[in-house]
Amino acid sequence: MKYSKFFQYAYLIFAVLFGYDAMSKYLNEGVVAYTSLLLAATAIFMFFFRRRFAKKMDNKDQ
Known part of the structure; x- marks a missing residue:
């Protein structure tokens, strides 16, 4: 169970990375990166x- 606590915060790191990717593509190219936004939302949900x-x-263990 110790690893699951680490991995739940890894989802937040991935959400930030995908959010950054979507924002940088939008600001530099003017393209909305729906895939990155979807992955960021999924990571936050997870x-x-x-x-x-x-x-x-x-x-349950207690």
Whole structure:
């Protein structure tokens, strides 16, 4: 379970990276990078999903 706490924060790092990629493409080329925005939104969703699931598992163990 120690690794799952690390990986849930890795999703936030990926969300920031994909968000940065989308913003830089928009500002430099004027192109909306829908793929990067979708991946950033998915990473944020996965962060909250994993966090909630980890809390459920911790409560189950007690």
